[in-house]
Amino acid sequence: MYQIIDGKKVANEIQENIRQEVNKLSQERKKIPHIAAILAGNDGASETYVNNKIKAAEKTGFQSTLIRLHEQTTEKQLIEEVEKLNQNQDIDGFIVQLPLPKHINEQKIIETIHPSKDIDGFHPINLGRMLLNLPCYVSATPYGIIELLKYYQIETTGKHCVVIGRSHIVGSPISILMAKNNPVGNATVTLCHSKTKNLKHYTLQADILICATGSPHFITAEMVKYETVVIDVGTTRIKSKESKSGHKLIGDVKFDEVAPKCSYITPVPGGVGPMTIASLLKNTLLAAKKEIYK
């Protein structure tokens, strides 16, 4: 019988641990962590994401600051806002919610964020330090996956981990982390992507299969072997009359047919998704405690 990896439960526990730590800081009259977010423009989804992050931060006792900029904000104005946050000693870490309005160069903005406050872990220095296995901010999704594997004490050393998808924010970093000489790591890692031929040849070898393609229900039962650990990062939003919001999230994996073959599997929703906010808060706490950069 397969076991569900309950991301909601793990995320709640992590957030509760952070809340207790913040509470203690507060009792000791120490500075409590302060997160900031910049939201430029009026993208509906972005607005929801940022609000959820800020709400979760406040729930754990963080101070939070939301900076709203209008759609027509220039790149120069945005850079000025970023630099203000870099210099503001009260702000421990901050994010610039992506995507940005099209006239703004995202990479330039990311590289303007001071690496020590880059709690999204998108700055090249943090990625480079990850590659060197040095202390760094790991971005939310890969960090969340590592935490889930740790929580369920899933053995990774010497296992064959197959990652599908080579995006900068999920597939590439998680493929790197899984191969590092760390307690959750030391796996033999195969990175597959859109140019991979005969994908099934690889997925059938996976002891741990991490899917981050964004193709709904792409992974079927015949593609996985028995006892595989399946981590489904996909969250394709489709219209649905069944839910109040009018849409539902579909993973990369055909859960109903794949799950019976698995030892562990993440559901969608409720698997990797809830971990991303917990990861961001964890990075903010690390920033406040200056555990990554002194």
Add this chain to the structure above:
Amino acid sequence: MYQIIDGKKVANEIQENIRQEVNKLSQERKKIPHIAAILAGNDGASETYVNNKIKAAEKTGFQSTLIRLHEQTTEKQLIEEVEKLNQNQDIDGFIVQLPLPKHINEQKIIETIHPSKDIDGFHPINLGRMLLNLPCYVSATPYGIIELLKYYQIETTGKHCVVIGRSHIVGSPISILMAKNNPVGNATVTLCHSKTKNLKHYTLQADILICATGSPHFITAEMVKYETVVIDVGTTRIKSKESKSGHKLIGDVKFDEVAPKCSYITPVPGGVGPMTIASLLKNTLLAAKKEIYK
């Protein structure tokens, strides 16, 4: 019949092309590239390496500066030297030869080098930008491997590339590069290392096998399939009465028995090795032309 990948020939061609480009710059009375190297201490091998780099640089018409510091140089003194080179507008790029004396923190020194002059490509920013497929200095060995595959027009897209070894300077970066959406890239990449179980299971799948373990004659004929492309990064130095220098270089691959099964194979010496200096000179030229950082 297998084809030898002749690194010496390719390196000579690259260096000759650079020499012609420098010659043209000189005729146009433009600034010619200027490389510098810092050598701290008296390690015999390091001395040879640095001298070879400087000699090759001069042969291609570069200006060069060698800064020699004694074994007892403090970390602070070395940092001052690095900062002088960072600020010296005449120096386009420089290296600090590794390993450094044990009392000096190598990572700290590497991170002191300005990324725009980091022609070794060891700064976390350059590694992070490599991961993001942005313009960057790629370190010498991975760069050399890519150039060899390009020169011999070896198809990589959709091929299974198996990398053995996860070092920061070879295995990890080449495993990343081979999977990127680039002309030499788009391979499905498996990264194996000391914790991999049943290595042969993976090597037998390799269309392209890149060995960077440093274990002499580790790869035997029974570990590779027919028509594999084998890139041998190993250069273990052993004593030998046969050579004038008193030692010879042994690769990771048992060449005599593996070569007959291959489509292409690099010899040791004369394969990847000669490419590293060519790569360093190429990075210096890119630095002088400000093609990576404006």
